[in-house]
Amino acid sequence: MADMRMVGSNIANAQAQPEFGIVSAVDPVNHAVKVMTQPSNIESGWLPLAAMQVGSLRIACPADIGTHVLVVHVEADAEHGVAAVPVYDAVVMPPTSPATGKPAQPGELLIAAGCGAPPADGGTSPGSAIQNAPWWHITKDTIYSGAGNATETLTNGSKAWKVGSVSMTLDANGLAITGGSITTDKDMTAQGTVTGQTDVIADGTSGHTHVHPVTDAPGTTGAPS
Numbered sequence: 636m637a638d639m640r641m642v643g644s645n646i647a648n649a650q651a652q653p654e655f656g657i658v659s660a661v662d663p664v665n666h667a668v669k670v671m672t673q674p675s676n677i678e679s680g681w682l683p684l685a686a687m688q689v690g691s692l693r694i695a696c697p698a699d700i701g702t703h704v705l706v707v708h709v710e711a712d713a714e715h716g717v718a719a720v721p722v723y724d725a726v727v728m729p730p731t732s733p734a735t736g737k738p739a740q741p742g743e744l745l746i747a748a749g750c751g752a753p754p755a756d757g758g759t760s761p762g763s764a765i766q767n768a769p770w771w772h773i774t775k776d777t778i779y780s781g782a783g784n785a786t787e788t789l790t791n792g793s794k795a796w797k798v799g800s801v802s803m804t805l806d807a808n809g810l811a812i813t814g815g816s817i818t819t820d821k822d823m824t825a826q827g828t829v830t831g832q833t834d835v836i837a838d839g840t841s842g843h844t845h846v847h848p849v850t851d852a853p854g855t856t857g858a859p860s
Contacts (some may be wrong), residue, residue: 701753
């Protein structure tokens with residue numbers, strides 16, 4: 636049973652102080668949370684959850700239950716606070732980038748979905764995401780993104796995509812695809828030469844072995860050379 640004198644003392648002393656808490660309830664519609672303040676373990680009322688951006692551009696990322704947050708009281712009033720900043724701790728670690736194998740470094744931004752909610756049993760949640768979860772990582776010279784076996788890499792001068800064993804790269808030399816074929820249900824138009832290293836087939840007819848009858852003499856023409 637809680638000692639109410641200690642509870643009262645904690646509340647009084649916390650009025651002008653920011654404090655840590657653990658999210659205990661989430662209202663995504665109003666972007667609000669309830670927080671179990673630490674170390675008193677008293678649940679707050681609904682508090683606004685600080686956002687990265689509101690206005691004509693809006694970014695929403697509701698906290699999971701169990702998230703460690705910093706609560707800031709407005710005008711020293713313990714009944715009016717804001718869950719201002721989520722905090723990484725020993726329970727929830729920063730995510731690891733699939734591109735670099737490391738957490739985001741200074742000067743970088745990493746967004747990783749599918750990392751899992753904070754564990755309810757007090758265990759540790761590592762930074763690796765579940766398989767096939769989408770992610771996005773911007774470094775000082777490259778933007779990486781991906782989901783499962785699909786990745787995209789953007790650098791100065793090139794953009795590359797890879798899905799399984801098929802790769803496609805766009806750079807100043809043109810577009811190159813390896814590991815897979817190109818299929819379209821529309822026409823293809825080339826202003827330059829179309830080169831077939833093995834064959835060119837038109838409506839099932841091979842351009843490599845196709846021959847024509849000779850009308851003025853017996854026999855047929857030879858294959859294209």
